[in-house]
Amino acid sequence: MAASLDGLVLAPVADQAPGQVGTRTRFTYHEQDGGIWAEYAGGDVARGYLVGTREGDRLDFRYVQLKQDGGTSSGHCVSTVVELPDGRVRLEEAWQWESQPGSGTSVVEQLTGPAGRPAD
Structure with a gap:
């Protein structure tokens, strides 16, 4: 099993459709006792x-x-945690909107440097 995601900052490697998550989006993960947010x-x-x-x-x-633009949306995602050769974390994701039509795949990776690492 890959290391804990707690405190890691990840970003998409490619843009999705307009109005969705893109390369400028930053995710700050937390993990405790099997829960993830x-x-x-x-x-x-x-x-x-x-x-x-x-x-x-x-x-x-x-x-x-x-x-x-003030709109809201929601969905479901299943991701696989992959540890990259350089020690960073990648999430390979399959997602589906629940609030609108559409589904797809995406990849987010841990940022390098202090912004992507948990504080010591």
């Missing part, structure tokens, strides 16, 4: 939250977000 914002997303569970290297969570 994060706050996120940036780009077209004014504020977002995700909450769910982790079993081994599998995350299963729901997300809800407020877009810059």
